[in-house]
Each structure stands twice: as C-alpha cells, then as structure tokens.
Amino acid sequence: RKDADTDFYQITQRAADLEIIPGTTTQVWGYKGTVPGPTLISQRGRRTVVTHRNELPVPVVVHLHGGVTAPEHDGYPTDVIFPASSDHGDHGTHDDAADFEHSDHLASGDTSDGEREYVYDMDQPAATLWYHDHRMDFTGPQVYRGLAGFHLIHDDAEDALGLPTGDRDIPLMIMDRAFAADGSFFYPSVDPDLVDPPGVESEYMSGVLGDCILVNGAPWPELEVSNTKYRFRILNASNARRYRLNLDGGLPFVQIGSDLGLLEAPIEHGTLDIAQAERFDVVVDFSGLDIGEEVTLHNQHGADGTDVIMRFKVTRQEEDSGPIPERLAEVEILSEDDVVAEREFVFARGGAQAHGMTLWTVNNQAFDPDTILADPKLGTVERWRIRGLDVEHPFHIHLAPFQVIGQDRQQSVSSFNHGWKDTVSMDTGGQVDLLVRFDGYRGKYVFHCHNLEHEDMMMMANFEVV
Numbered sequence: 001r002k003d004a005d006t007d008f009y010q011i012t013q014r015a016a017d018l019e020i021i022p023g024t025t026t027q028v029w030g031y032k033g034t035v036p037g038p039t040l041i042s043q044r045g046r047r048t049v050v051t052h053r054n055e056l057p058v059p060v061v062v063h064l065h066g067g068v069t070a071p072e073h074d075g076y077p078t079d080v081i082f083p084a085s086s087d088h089g090d091h092g093t094h095d096d097a098a099d100f101e102h103s104d105h106l107a108s109g110d111t112s113d114g115e116r117e118y119v120y121d122m123d124q125p126a127a128t129l130w131y132h133d134h135r136m137d138f139t140g141p142q143v144y145r146g147l148a149g150f151h152l153i154h155d156d157a158e159d160a161l162g163l164p165t166g167d168r169d170i171p172l173m174i175m176d177r178a179f180a181a182d183g184s185f186f187y188p189s190v191d192p193d194l195v196d197p198p199g200v201e202s203e204y205m206s207g208v209l210g211d212c213i214l215v216n217g218a219p220w221p222e223l224e225v226s227n228t229k230y231r232f233r234i235l236n237a238s239n240a241r242r243y244r245l246n247l248d249g250g251l252p253f254v255q256i257g258s259d260l261g262l263l264e265a266p267i268e269h270g271t272l273d274i275a276q277a278e279r280f281d282v283v284v285d286f287s288g289l290d291i292g293e294e295v296t297l298h299n300q301h302g303a304d305g306t307d308v309i310m311r312f313k314v315t316r317q318e319e320d321s322g323p324i325p326e327r328l329a330e331v332e333i334l335s336e337d338d339v340v341a342e343r344e345f346v347f348a349r350g351g352a353q354a355h356g357m358t359l360w361t362v363n364n365q366a367f368d369p370d371t372i373l374a375d376p377k378l379g380t381v382e383r384w385r386i387r388g389l390d391v392e393h394p395f396h397i398h399l400a401p402f403q404v405i406g407q408d409r410q411q412s413v414s415s416f417n418h419g420w421k422d423t424v425s426m427d428t429g430g431q432v433d434l435l436v437r438f439d440g441y442r443g444k445y446v447f448h449c450h451n452l453e454h455e456d457m458m459m460m461a462n463f464e465v466v
C-alpha cells in the first residue's frame, strides 16, 4: 500500500530453524522468522502502520518500547493476536503454548483472522526504539524465543548533525541465551503442571540467565570495521541480565543518545552500565587503530563466556566522517516546579501468591488488568519515586518519557541516566526519583519491571492518563 504520509510494514511472526550455534539447529519464534526481527525505520511526523500476522502456535502481543503510542496500539498485555492458522486449539509443541486457552485474561479484540494493524503516529524525536512481545504471563518465554526487533526513528535535526550513517550506523542487540545440547533454547518453565527439575522455580524467580551472548542473533560475533567512527545503538534485550561494557585499551564510548533520543551534549564513558531494555547510542572511534588490530567488547559483570560480547576488527582505511558535534539537540529540562502530583511505588517480592509461589509485585499488588494504580492528567508532569527491594529491578513505563532527578536518596544522578528515558535500573534496595511527563494520549497503559520473569510474575501495574 502507498500513502503520502504513511509508511507501511508487513510482518509475519513465525517459527524458523536457524543455525545459531554452528552445527546445531535452533527453532526460533521470529518476526519474519529472523532474530532480531527486521529493523523498521520511521521518519518523525510520518505515521507508520505495521501489520502483524501471527503464524505462531500461541497468542502474541506487539509492543513498541519507547513509542508514544495510542493505547489501542500500545500492545496492552491482554490485547492479543490469536494464531492465524488454527481455531486457537493448536497448541504447538511448546510447554507454555499448552496453557494459553485456559487464561481468563484474554481480551477479545478484532483478531480472529490472526492479523492486526498497529498504528504509530511517530510524533516524537529521533530515537532507538524496539518492538517485542508483551503477552500477559508469557513475555519472558516469547521474547526469549526471539520476538524482538529494532524500530528506529529519524528526524531532520539529527540528520543535519553529520553523525556516522549508513553502514557505520549499526544497532547492536545484546541478549544472553542458554542452549540445550540439541541446539534448542533452554528456558525453564513455571507451569505447575509440568514436572520441573528441582531448582527451576528459584532460577525462574530471579530471572532467566543464559551462558551464551548473542549480538544481533549471533554468538560472540566479529564485525569488520574501517579505522573511523561508528555509531552503535546498543540495546540490552536480555530477559534478566545487566551488563557493564568496556572496550580493550580503554577505548571510550562517546554517548550521544539515551533511551528516547539524543543528549544535549556527548558524554564520554570508559564503561557502560546497561540494564534490560535500556539503549545507549554511542560513537566509537577506531581511527587510532592499525589495519589488522582487534578490539573486544567485554562485559565486566560476566564470567565464563558472558564476559565477552563481540569483537571489532579493523580491516580497511576510510575517510573519517568528521567530529562529533559538541551540541547534539535541544533537550528540555523538566523542573520540579512543574510537578502536580507525587507518587511512590515499591517493587518487591511479596504481597501475593500463585501456585504456591510468592510473586513479584508493585506496592504489594500483583498485576490485575482492572486495577489502576495511578491516574495522571494529560499534559502534566508528576514526580515518581520508585523503590526496588530484594534484588535489582529495571523500572519501565509505557507512553510517558521521564528524566531521572535523584538516585539512592541523593540529588545527583549517575552519568548513565541523563536525557529522556523510559527505563531505569535500580540496584538492590535502590531508589530513583523521576519527573514523568504524561503527554500524547489518554488511556490505560502499564509500567513494570523489565526483568521479564519479574514482569510475568506480576510485577506490573496500570496507570490511566485522564
């Protein structure tokens, strides 16, 4: 289809057999059968319509993470697309597929033909967004099998900056996975009807970790680069793993953007702390290296395979794209004077149970699609204090961008938390103070922990913009 103001994409979600670990076959669930899914591109101000067709054996939900999206297109956890190829009775061969028709939470959207359109207005600055599955109770396993992709927004202001483009502008999706001996993804299940090996509950409850790092779907890859500047849009798409990244020889990351777009000015980092779902848009300058030299991207938090992410090998000489501008964008700084309401949310384990397990909760409440925990007014700014108990929790809110103004009872903010964000990590017992702007649409949305196992174990809540 063609339309002067709209870009159209068509994505079929399907199973595919890929060779991820050499010599083995992994069945993935992928957007267009690939992991990551295709990178979608939008231009600010042009509407984007993505038609998803579900050829998987389970219901799916698509959420555009970071998108300022109308509620009916945001991928609410119960707003599912049923499988196209069955009368909802085809369970497939996967453990968690067997459970879906017993769920009493499924909404009845107009999805009986297994297909639906998501409409994105894209009235927001250039940024690195991503889309991923968001089905209630099953986001962890469905993303784990591969349902994640990039969605980039460009705008004229960014295009004018002369940042590295084309094959020097590379999104890097980092995720950890575990593989069984036959090459299949190993994901522990909490289905109480299954006989699980001992220890699975605890493994699942703290979040599922893998011992193999994939970048753009490949284990520990090597990228050939020229001796010039590259822009890397780094996304941590892992279910439960946080990383502390660094490059050999102290080669710096020059951060130019955060979750939701460009920073006012670049920030140089020797190491990068990146929690689940966060994005760091960085420039790395390989011009000091000789042809043939290699640089490894490490994870200082890792060990035994998770300590190496990927390698860059300088293989050719090329003209440099010029300096990184000292001023990247106008970033409006929210002020505490604008705050019209204050709220506090505690992310912890406790307050609710299911199948004999203590759930992860928000203010002691398990996620319930019908309970609204906050009702901010459209066009206002609120101050939210989020406290995370027991373990680390990455807080994420749909629709509403925020700025971090305090951390761990200090008025100062780590150098990783500048600019507009949609996800912020709390250390164990940590606390973040946020100024959140509710703009764009009225309606019901979620905020949740982006440890996907915590999210599935109910650490999620509704807010309604009124």
Ligand code: C2O
Pocket (backbone or CB within 6 Å): 063, 065, 132, 134, 277, 396, 398, 446, 448, 450
């Ligand atoms: Cu990236 Cu509600 O999700």
Ligand code: CU
Pocket (backbone or CB within 6 Å): 063, 064, 065, 066, 396, 397, 398, 399
């Ligand atoms: Cu989101």
Ligand code: CU
Pocket (backbone or CB within 6 Å): 347, 360, 392, 393, 394, 449, 450, 451, 454, 455, 459
């Ligand atoms: Cu959590």
